[in-house]
Amino acid sequence: MENQVDELVRFFKALAEPNRLRIIGLLAQKPQSVEQLATTLHVGESTVSHHLSRLGEAGLVSARAEGYYSIYALHTGALAAMAKKILHEDALPGLALGMDVDAYDRKVLSAFSDASGRIKAFPVQEKKFLVILRHILGEFEPGIRYSEKRVNQILARYSADTATLRRSLVEHGFMAREGGGGMYWRVQRTAGPHGERESEPTFPRE
Amino acid sequence: MENQVDELVRFFKALAEPNRLRIIGLLAQKPQSVEQLATTLHVGESTVSHHLSRLGEAGLVSARAEGYYSIYALHTGALAAMAKKILHEDALPGLALGMDVDAYDRKVLSAFSDASGRIKAFPVQEKKFLVILRHILGEFEPGIRYSEKRVNQILARYSADTATLRRSLVEHGFMAREGGGGMYWRVQRTAGPHGERESEPTFPRE
DNA sequence: GATGTAATTCTATATTCATGAAAGTAGTTC
């Protein structure tokens, strides 16, 4: 969730400051009072208190009251836990959870299509042309054989230049054509352990 | 060195920002262009470029030129390496390297001593009194037996109240006294695997 | 209870920095 990002930001922000890192280094040697840290670091006590507060919010330190002293100690486990979290499970892609990863595609489509969804012009750049092709590909169902005439019929919804679209779909491997009969089908792409794989299932007619 | 801290700060600062974390999440899925990231994140391209620059300085991403595109990719190794560095060797105490960890002691000593080094008053707080005692303890060499008379002679350099000093040194375990003969020696503290340990070696006279 | 001490919270200030607009750069297409 978005919460995941916020938690990480709080954690990394806590560590992203020189004096706070030094405090961690000092507390790694032994628990210490605010005054001790302040004199060692040559900064004000209120400043140290502020830093310790931020470190505490991130779960990195905690205080033990001792008289009117606050003896702060390092939570070594917190660092280790976070390191493992980053290292072990690849939580990295999880950071992008809940984001519209198709925003770019939508932007390209709307830039090259008119209100009715027809293509105004073919993008020069292959990267954007592929977005168009992938979109049009959605009109074809996997596992069905289409005659060339039928293919052209469908493509005509997007552009008068059906020949270019048809050829591009084949060239880029989105669709395949039977050698002699002039039948087309959508290529199935299944992500295998070693990259993409194409499969050619049996075909009913549309 | 101080360099160690700076490097870590650069690294953590790079990760301490929501959009940069999201960029990492997106790049973990596949390498992408600046424009793609910008549209997905709904921020300007210059902003994304700025973020990528910071991530690059931290060694987290790198760009591959492709036409006039810059395709950025994640350096998964960098994260893992840093995680291991934090986790494995306890580099934590190393963060405090080159800092005067005795600043607090000096502050206490100068607060309770006059110019000649004599104690003006005994601190009420045990914490600070211990600083005084540890300082005076430096006058006694380990492995040597002192008569009570000799001990008083040495303590008299610091305060007329040698009795309080002598008793405190023993009470806090800094020095030990032979039952009948009235001989004193400095207790050796060696940090063993299970905390502190006291040892009582053989003694020559001073 | 009065005094003193350590810590925290409050307030003000200076610095850092995320952001986007505009200008500049590099590479592509015609």
Added chain:
DNA sequence: GAACTACTTTCATGAATATAGAATTACATC
């Protein structure tokens, strides 16, 4: 070469924050 595209850099601005001093709180000592 002219027009275009993606990207980067520069610049200005608003928000976040590190810092220290002042006020406040919590506790201890006399």
